[in-house]
Amino acid sequence: xxxTIRKYxxxxxxxxxxxxxxxxxxxxxxxxRRMPVLFSAGNTDATVTRATASYMPMNSRFxxxxxFHAGANDTNESKFSEPVSDVNMTTAWLKISNTTGNAxxxxxxxxxxxxxxxxxxxxxxxxxxxxxxxxxxxxxxxLTDNHNLKGDVSNGALKIYPDVTDKYKDQYMLAYDLxxxxxxxxxxxxxxxxxxxxARPSGGTPEANRVKLFFKHQFAQIQVNLKSSLDESxxxxxxxxxxxxxxxxxxxxxxxxxxxxxxxxxAVTSLPINVDxxxxxxxxxxxxxxxxxxxxxxxxxxxxxxxSFECIAFGTLQGIRITWRESDDENAVKHVATYKGVKNLTLxxxxxxxxxxxxxxxxxxxxxxxxxxxxxxxxxxxxxxxxKDDEQN
Numbered sequence: 001x002x003x004t005i006r007k008y009x010x011x012x013x014x015x016x017x018x019x020x021x022x023x024x025x026x027x028x029x030x031x032x033r034r035m036p037v038l039f040s041a042g043n044t045d046a047t048v049t050r051a052t053a054s055y056m057p058m059n060s061r062f063x064x065x066x067x068f069h070a071g072a073n074d075t076n077e078s079k080f081s082e083p084v085s086d087v088n089m090t091t092a093w094l095k096i097s098n099t100t101g102n103a104x105x106x107x108x109x110x111x112x113x114x115x116x117x118x119x120x121x122x123x124x125x126x127x128x129x130x131x132x133x134x135x136x137x138x139x140x141x142x143l144t145d146n147h148n149l150k151g152d153v154s155n156g157a158l159k160i161y162p163d164v165t166d167k168y169k170d171q172y173m174l175a176y177d178l179x180x181x182x183x184x185x186x187x188x189x190x191x192x193x194x195x196x197x198x199a200r201p202s203g204g205t206p207e208a209n210r211v212k213l214f215f216k217h218q219f220a221q222i223q224v225n226l227k228s229s230l231d232e233s234x235x236x237x238x239x240x241x242x243x244x245x246x247x248x249x250x251x252x253x254x255x256x257x258x259x260x261x262x263x264x265x266x267a268v269t270s271l272p273i274n275v276d277x278x279x280x281x282x283x284x285x286x287x288x289x290x291x292x293x294x295x296x297x298x299x300x301x302x303x304x305x306x307x308s309f310e311c312i313a314f315g316t317l318q319g320i321r322i323t324w325r326e327s328d329d330e331n332a333v334k335h336v337a338t339y340k341g342v343k344n345l346t347l348x349x350x351x352x353x354x355x356x357x358x359x360x361x362x363x364x365x366x367x368x369x370x371x372x373x374x375x376x377x378x379x380x381x382x383x384x385x386x387x388k389d390d391e392q393n
Contacts, residue, residue: 248289250315
């Protein structure tokens with residue numbers, strides 16, 4: 001098989017690296033542009049920590065930006081400039097090519113490519129490809145929607161270009177709609193996941209410098225499980241529970257797609273609820289917190305509970321309002337109770353909040369709350385392999 005010019009360049013660089021030691025290299029700014037950056041994509045596993053991760057499914061798509069120090073006299077402590085050009089930032093579109101998390105560079109339309117248009121690494125030869133720029137640290141910021149891994153990443157919420165100007169409070173952020181709208185399940189909500197890794201080339205081959213991307217949820221998940229009180233003061237059937245609402249939560253969230261000048265990442269944030277806004281005035285008497293999110297009922301409740309509800313949310317949670325009726329009658333008495341033990345709770349990125357509740361007539365009898373990391377579990381990624389993080393033993 002005739003090797004491509006790109007492949008010859010990789011081999012030439014490997015031979016060069018084999019013939020000299022680090023001390024023989026002319027300096028930290030030596031150009032290594034012809035060595036491509038290879039990626040593996042996975043997520044942190046809840047049971048084994050960051051040491052291993054399950055692979056991102058085959059054909060999943062994500063957008064990645066690479067930040068690097070471009071100045072001739074730059075060091076790792078140098079500041080990064082604004083990302084309004086290709087001076088020290090470049091963006092590429094990638095997809096997973098096999099069952100072991102290998103990512104390949106692809107065209108941003110994610111259109112099919114004939115075999116003759118692939119290089120020896122399986123990259124689309126017409127796609128943007130990252131190359132190591134020098135011996136300094138490079139920062140890689142990857143984004144995708146966990147609920148749309150195989151959808152149109154390039155023409156949706158994750159459309160990223162080097163000259164984008166989307167901002168929130170002077171920081172480069174992507175906006176996400178956190179309202180229920182016409183959605184029928186949590187899987188239809190946006191679930192942005194992000195990976196941030198810092199690496200520099202230290203080996204003589206692309207494979208030796210492979211970057212492992214570990215994706216994390218950026219918003220929060222809330223789950224509410226309901227059952228009748230054990231004292232049987234009210235016997236409630238599952239079908240009598242009509243709705244569970246989150247009060248006061250954000251209707252728009254913002255996820256960063258660019259690092260700050262010091263190389264750190266801005267925090268995920270949300271637009272505060274303005275309770276004085278006209279759109280809330282009709283319901284302000286029943287809900288002084290303005291917004292409400294009608295949670296999605298799970299098809300199968302958590303064991304031991306009548307019904308379970310879930311959703312992705314962010315911002316500040318002010319209350320959990322539950323509506324249920326006493327019988328099957330059309331005119332049955334309805335009860336509406338609001339749990340205020342969550343008032344002013346700032347929801348944290350990548351966190352799962354679980355509230356187990358017992359109901360009595362017209363009130364909530366008992367609540368057990370669990371707050372834990374929202375890990376990327378087997379319902380999101382397959383577990384047919386692992387990526388080892390070399391920084392862990």
